[in-house]
Amino acid sequence: MPIDAAKALAAPPRTGSISWSHKDVQLYHLGIGAGLPATDPGELRYTLESGLRVLPSFATVAGAGSPGVIGGLSMPGVDVDLARVLHGGQSITLYRPLPAECAAAVTTRRIAAVHDKGEAAVLVMRTDVADADGPLWTDEARIHVRGEGGRGGDRGPSVRREAPAGPPDRAVERPVREDQALLYRLSGDWNPLHADPGFARLAGFERPILHGLCTYGMTLKAVVDTLLGGDVTRVRGYTARFAGVVYPGETLRIRMWHGGGGDRDSGGGEGDDGDSVGGGGEVRVIVSVVERGDAPALAGTVVTRS
Structure with a gap:
């Protein structure tokens, strides 16, 4: 059954309640590669409950919960084959630092747009989250459904940005463990594309692929650790387009360009946390896969900082 754009857009928002504990935060951080080396003070802020800091990308899995992709596919007017679905991009706007524990937060979810890209339809799934103290974050997931375009609908705005000019200010490499997707999916994204070889082949991939949101989280952690002095509270927004697949066992090359509003603090060095931008x-940011000749992984990636 094709997507009924009018029905999807007219559907009332769905509200729900989510909660999380420090264990959920720690599991998420481990799922995106935190904790190596295990006794490094810079890693302990992500893995030790005393003084735990929450990476803002945790918002994408908080409460196991706000799975924009799976949630979007259960909305009125949307009835599609999961094997045709890809997460095309993600953005988060933060209103304040995320707490390590939350007993109750309210989610309000709706289809904000349906775009016809010709070869695919793109659903924009918007989720607003607030707790007793007010708004926490807004996230938007862009869901590509292959074979559902070409019906003459609105193409929507382009989300592509030109690549930064010149050499990057910093570049780091981050390995993806063979079991990374198996660990990451415990935070709530159970799509078999990331674990079941047979399902992955049915979807057109040689083997299970890494969650785009895992690459998304690994990238934000690299930016925070490398350019923001490990201070998660400096992140105000984060957006990325998933430009290609990453397979467990590969290596991410993360190149960063900083600009606007400040220069590097004096001092520091080549290691993480030593080159904080004021x-x-x-x-x-541009993220690519080292083993496949810098094949693209994330593009149009921007971290808005304070």
Whole structure:
């Protein structure tokens, strides 16, 4: 059954309640590669409950919960084959630092747009989250459904941005463990594309692929650790387009350009946490896969910082 755009857009928002504990935060951080080396103070802020800091990308799995992709596929007017679905991009706007524990937060979810890209339809799934103290974050997931375009609908705005000019200010490499997808899916994304070889082949991949949101989280952690002095509270927003697949066992090359609102603090060095960027502005990022000749993984990636 094709997507009924009018029905999807007219459907009333769905509300729900989510909660999380420090264990959920720690599991998420481990799922995106935190904790190596295990006794490194820079890693302990992600893995030790005393003084635990929450990476803002945790919002994408908080409460096991706000799975924008799976949630979007259960909305009125949307009846599609899961094997045709890809997560095309993700953005988060933060209103304040995320707490390590939350007894109750309210989610409000709706289809904000349906775009016809010709070869695919793109659903924009918006989720607003608030607790007793007010708004926490807004996230938007862009869900590509292959074979559902070409019906003459609105193409929507382009989300592509030109690549940054010149050499990056910093570049780091982050290995993806063979079991990374199996660990990451415990945070709530149970799509068999990331675990079942047969399902992955049915979807057109040689083997299970890494969750795009896992690459998304690994990238934000690299930016925070490398350019923001490990201070998660400096992240105000984060957006990325999933430009290609990553397979467990590969290596991410994360290149960063900082600009707008501040220069590097004096001092520091080549290691993580040693090159903090002062002031507000943006960090532009490109992520590629080392083993496949810098095949693209994330593009149009921007971290808005304070």
